[in-house]
Amino acid sequence: MHTDHRSGCPINLSLEVFGDRWSLIILRDMIFGGKRHFRELLNGSIEGIASNILADRLKRLMELGMLTKADDPSHKQKAIYSLTEMAISLVPILAHLGAWGRVWLPVSEELSIRAELLEKGGPPMWNKFMDDLRHEHLGTPSLASGPTVRAVLQAGYEAVVARKASEARHEPAV
Amino acid sequence: MHTDHRSGCPINLSLEVFGDRWSLIILRDMIFGGKRHFRELLNGSIEGIASNILADRLKRLMELGMLTKADDPSHKQKAIYSLTEMAISLVPILAHLGAWGRVWLPVSEELSIRAELLEKGGPPMWNKFMDDLRHEHLGTPSLASGPTVRAVLQAGYEAVVARKASEARHEPAV
DNA sequence: GCAACTGATTGCAAAATGCAATTGGTCAGG
DNA sequence: CCTGACCAATTGCATTTTGCAATCAGTTGC
Numbered sequence: 001m002h003t004d005h006r007s008g009c010p011i012n013l014s015l016e017v018f019g020d021r022w023s024l025i026i027l028r029d030m031i032f033g034g035k036r037h038f039r040e041l042l043n044g045s046i047e048g049i050a051s052n053i054l055a056d057r058l059k060r061l062m063e064l065g066m067l068t069k070a071d072d073p074s075h076k077q078k079a080i081y082s083l084t085e086m087a088i089s090l091v092p093i094l095a096h097l098g099a100w101g102r103v104w105l106p107v108s109e110e111l112s113i114r115a116e117l118l119e120k121g122g123p124p125m126w127n128k129f130m131d132d133l134r135h136e137h138l139g140t141p142s143l144a145s146g147p148t149v150r151a152v153l154q155a156g157y158e159a160v161v162a163r164k165a166s167e168a169r170h171e172p173a174v
Numbered sequence: 175m176h177t178d179h180r181s182g183c184p185i186n187l188s189l190e191v192f193g194d195r196w197s198l199i200i201l202r203d204m205i206f207g208g209k210r211h212f213r214e215l216l217n218g219s220i221e222g223i224a225s226n227i228l229a230d231r232l233k234r235l236m237e238l239g240m241l242t243k244a245d246d247p248s249h250k251q252k253a254i255y256s257l258t259e260m261a262i263s264l265v266p267i268l269a270h271l272g273a274w275g276r277v278w279l280p281v282s283e284e285l286s287i288r289a290e291l292l293e294k295g296g297p298p299m300w301n302k303f304m305d306d307l308r309h310e311h312l313g314t315p316s317l318a319s320g321p322t323v324r325a326v327l328q329a330g331y332e333a334v335v336a337r338k339a340s341e342a343r344h345e346p347a348v
Numbered sequence: 349g350c351a352a353c354t355g356a357t358t359g360c361a362a363a364a365t366g367c368a369a370t371t372g373g374t375c376a377g378g
Numbered sequence: 379c380c381t382g383a384c385c386a387a388t389t390g391c392a393t394t395t396t397g398c399a400a401t402c403a404g405t406t407g408c
Binding site: 194195196222224225226227249250251252 | 364365366367368372373374375
């Protein structure tokens, strides 16, 4: 654990945690993509993280208390990474970040539909999402019923992809 | 302006904007500290930014549309930096980030009182803060009256500093 | 056995960072 | 006019971090 900080300011300390180009990407893929294995994170990330960087960040996030690692019973050297409450409580920040990015940055429609749905769902949806994640990663008994928030977001994503594919068929070569 | 992005994901694009150790620190000092000049930002930051990094980040933030630069009429080569709406709308994110850091990271009491007050004030306080900033940086007519949010936060900070100094006098060598 | 897959590690070139010194220009006081 | 303080940067250089490909040893299914 690092003990030498630039300052005790909360924003600075937060930046020391994920003020880099990869840590939040990994957490995003775990939270929104449901990724839990090294290989899933390595091959699944659209941004193309390198394996040494992934290994380093996973280690760092564990040291920071954002992740825990456990053996996969089905596979001796397969590891399962779990989010801690510290990481799960980032959901509102990720929701705001996505909403801000959607307004101000050149996002693609497919990849921003999740952010849009999460923004429209507001705090109730974020709480349901955090409850889902606690259930999935911490074994907490789930209070809510119905489809998981991740499934809802995924369905929205697939609807956009399907619509765009259909549009491309009917209006080729725009 | 950069046109090559790793992906169109809003979170990724947001990280490409301030996924580094300094950009958000500069915006924090401008938003919460009211800093508008190069020298204020250089000497005022507790974290001790280097002048070349500051110059580089100011340029980058301008290219990204987060800041604008104007000549200071009182001083020919003194420049005044202003926040754009794009930067002002980060206030809720900074508030969440501060709140998260306050819970999970080893923050100092003096430097986290602002985050605490901003968290307790909630969205109404954030909106007042953004209104203040629009008035200050964009010249928008201010709708709200009373002390600025920055002044309120600053007063809270000074109260903590004064209390701690008093405690140190009455209970020396803890 | 053996190929495929697991979570990593290594080596190396390229880029980013931190730090101190310096630049060209402006300002107020004498 | 000088002069020294101040202004927003820029330069040079050593250190650190990053990106990328190749590689590692152990495990699994066949």
